[in-house]
Amino acid sequence: MSVDQIPNAGLLEYEAVMVGDKPTVTSRTWYHWLLLTAVILFAAVSVGFVGTIFWSSFPTWAHHGFTLLTGKGWVSPDGPFGGLAMITGTLETSLIALVIAVIIGLGTAISIVFFIPRRFRTVVATLVELLAAIPSVVYGLWGLLVIAPWMEVTVNPWLNSWPFAKGIFGSPGQEFGTSLLLASVVLGIMILPTFVAISREVIAVVPQDLMEASLSLGATRWQMIRQVVLPTAKIGLLGATFLALARATGETVAVALVAGSVANAQFHLLYPGTSIAAWIATEFGESQGKEISALMALGVLLMLVNVCLALISRALVNRQRRILAKV
Amino acid sequence: MSDLIELEELPVEAEHSMREEIRRVSERMRGRRVATSRVMVALCGVALVVAAVPLVALLYQLFDKGLSQIDWSFFTHLPETPTIIAPNATGGVSNAIVGTIALTIYASIVAIPVGVLVGVYLAETESKLATSLRVVSQTMAGAPSILMGLFAFSFLVHDLNIGFSSIAGSFALAVLMLPVIIISTEIAVRNVPNSLREAGLALGAKSHKVSLKVVLPSSITGIVTGCILAISRAVGETAPVLLVIGGGFTNSWQPFDPVSAMPLAIFENAKSEYPSQRAQVWGIALVLVIFVFLLSLTARIWASRKQQVRN
Secondary structure, eight states: OOGGGSOOOOHHHHHHHHHOSSOOGGGOOHHHHHHHHHHHHHHHHHHHHHHHHHHHHHHHHHHHTTHHHHOOOBOTTTOOBOOHHHHHHHHHHHHHHHHHHHHHHHHHHHIIIIISOHHHHHHHHHHHHHHHTSOHHHHHHHIIIIIHHHIIIIIHHHHHTSTTHHHHHOOTTSOOSSOHHHHHHHHHHHHHHHHHHHHHHHHHTSOHHHHHHHHHTTOOHHHHIIIIIHHHHHHHHHHHHHHHHHHHHHOOHHHHHHSBOOOOOOOOTTSOBOOHHHHHHHHHTTOOTHHHHHHHHHHHHHHHHHHHHHHHHHHHHHHHHHHHHHO | OHHHHHHHHSOHHHHHHHHHHHHHHHHHHHHHHHHHHHHHHHHHHHHHHHHHHHHHHHHHHHHHHHGGGOOHHHHHSOBOOOOSSOTTOOBOOHHHHHHHHHHHHHHHHHHHHHHHHHHHHHHHOOSHHHHHHHHHHHHHHTSOHHHHHHHHIIIIIIISOOOSOHHHHHHHHHHHHHHHHHHHHHHHHHTSOHHHHHHHHHTTOOHHHHIIIIIHHHHHHHHHHHHHHHHHHHHHOOHHHHTTSBOOSSOOOOTTSOBOOHHHHHHHHTTOSOHHHHHHHHHHHHHHHHHHHHHHHHHHHHHHHHHHHHO
16 A cells, blocks of 8 residues: 555644644654654755765766767776666666566466465465565576576577577677576566566456456456456556566666676677666776766666656556546 | 337247347357457466466575585685685685674664654655655665665765775665665554544643654554565665675674675675585575565564454
8 A cells, every 4th residue: 555545644733733823832842853853864865865976977977978878888997988888788688678577477467366266365475575575686696507507508599590580689609698688587587576566466456346347248257357457457557567667777786697797789689788787786896986987977877767767657656546546 | 120120020930040140149259258268368377387487496496506505604604715726615604694784783773763753754744845755765765776885885985985894885775774664654654543643632642742652552563564674675685785895704793894795795706716606605595585585574474463453
């Protein structure tokens, strides 16, 4: 349940109302001041959070301008610093991961809500949420030590036998176990529990009346799902998708482990690559001065993308809630 | 209208054959609908299985490869660096375990009180400040965790020059935990029925007494659940601590010393060239996952206890 659904009690305003229309000094006890101190502390932290990262990235924007967005090469320690490889890497990995997670996740969520016997439903839901709690570094470890060797020996040769393989995946023999494709698959598996957990909740709150009305008109189960449940839950599911996308773009260590950490702007999926967040994690330890500022600038980019996605997702989920309130 | 009359006037045999035709067509349509439905339901089931396979495989391999790595010295010994002469000398990971516990404790000491107080403020007041802070905390809760590391680095390590230390790491983790605690506290406090508040106020209690003695005790389960979830998230995070804790090789509880952490040890040793070190990583990962699962399960049990009390 979200905060916005519960009316505000306004306890700390009662006294002000009782004393007079405007809060008076006498109504402020030590408790109010304690709360205000914590609030100011949090506000300062959040302002500092955005402010310091922007401030530290300033030299890069000032000296190199927007070559960070368009430049191809990343030469440490003095630049030029081009972020195109990280930006394309982030886009490729998170979009492929999103496609994987949404297709599988939607089916899984529907199965959990409608087809699994009631007894097992809570068990499965708990399992999904536990899986969402597994640290991302563990997914990265599994991808690197288990999936990467398997990809290299079994999957890559098979993919290379496809038509147009050279255009999509790159020349055979030049690819590694760690690649953008592996990073996308691991990311997809990682964001799957998050997506399933949210979309399960969205689907589960579709009013029972609507579904029963559909069934009573003779619809089959799938017709009910496709014509009633999915349209009703559409906007909330879109919100879940954006949330999963936000998580995929921000994921750091798993991608740093399995993508191969090579800053090379290209679209061949079996070549190694990197993403914005992963590049920050892999480069930060050995960088100084100008390069740190350039990495901070990448961080600013990541923050802007993430805030946009989070706000869109929030707006969508709120809209879904208003729609359901009307039904 | 005329059609209807014609229909009524049809001979009995024709009417019969027409009904038969309608029945046949609708039967065929129904058959197609049912078949589509079955196929799609089966596809959903397939999706469930496809989703379960990698996750089950991950858990199985984690236990399979991790359990054999864990013995007493795993927890008590410091790590050793394998050499060509002694490629199996990995030692234990006590520094990472001590580091994770120290980081989590320091971060919780700051984040829990501040987070709970801010959550109470957001739940009990209605002002522009509260509304904007609510949006800020919800946005921060989804922010990529590496940004917390960048913040801690540029603020503590670079600007204040305190060096790579566990205090910098726990600062990053505290920033990560704050929004989670704030959001869950706000929900828990708002869920307390208003009649309880009004009863307290009607008895003449001051608003801060009502908040401390009535509202907080009745929302404590929700608050504790949120705090445990925040801790379980902080324990597993690699990215924020990666940039600022320095990866120390000693068991240090000192706030200004460089320390290691379990996720960091996994991240660094997973790419090791020594098979013994790569194998040991599974042990660390298993301990970490068990730790996180225990925390999440505790949180869930707390939450269900709350529901039982309600009912």
